[in-house]
Amino acid sequence: MKSLTLLASLFALASSALAQSTAPQYGQCGGQSWTGATICPSGWSCTYSNPYYSQCLPGAATTTVSSITGGGGGSSSSPTSTSTSSAASGTTTLQAGYSFIRAVEDPNFHKYLQSETLNTPSTAVLGSPSTAGQFEITNGQLIYNANGTTPLYAVVEGRANSTVMKLGMSWSTTPASGANAGTFMWSGDTLEWSIPTITRPALNAWLVCPDAADNLLLYINLGPYDYQTPTGCADETIHAYTGATATP
Structure with missing residues (x-):
């Protein structure tokens, strides 16, 4: 039981680390079912394109819906x-x-x-x-x-x-x-x-x-x-x- 709890904790930590990693310039940073990086490099922002795709673009974020x-x-x-x-x-x-x-x-x-x-x-x-x-x-x-x-x-x-x-x-x-x-x-x-x-x-x-x-x-x-x-x-x-x- 302790082993299962430890594995679950490690998985949660790994998932959190993945979400907090930095996406590349012009890379995907969000969207429905997206499990990759959600943070953009300094000076770039995660810009909404549609429900399935958000992207790291230069400058301030837009508010497209x-x-x-x-x-x-x-x-x-x-x-x-x-x-x-x-x-x-x-x-x-x-x-x-x-x-x-x-x-x-x-x-x-x-x-x-x-x-x-x-x-x-x-x-x-x-x-x-x-x-x-x-x-x-x-x-x-x-x-x-x-x-x-x-x-x-x-x-x-x-x-x-x-x-x-x-x-x-x-x-x-x-x-x-x-x-x-x-x-x-x-x-x-x-x-x-x-x-x-x-x-x-x-x-x-x-x-x-x-x-x-x-x-x-x-x-x-x-x-x-x-x-x-x-x-x-x-x-x-x-x-x-x-x-x-x-x-x-």
């Missing part, structure tokens, strides 16, 4: 920001009912979803926070609020045959339709895509593959996440961010 309507099924609502707090680098304020979408790990840390030719029908890419797009999901369609007035719709290319393991995505002035339309949805703050004709090991698996001009082209990964990654590409998951502006 957001609500998430989870994914699944054919219709989802985009995470909605209810904050007017400011952040560095972004040039536009997030509109009500929309969210930014970004990668949260290297080598594309805090690169934001947008169009290759800004705010026009073109290839879907990840890019600078200063040109980040704003998005919502309605009836399974991922909609890009281009220029704040012109909606663009995510269109996924068709799969030519079973050997094709990544599908390109682009923006169109007309909604996706037909056999290749598929369904976009939120799972927590993570963007997923599914289609009845393809069985995917991970619905949230994406690939980012630079082209010859170093544009970061975004693809849906039909294979396992972080396994047999195509040469030159990086495995990513991409997430909603509902701060007032896009942060680096």
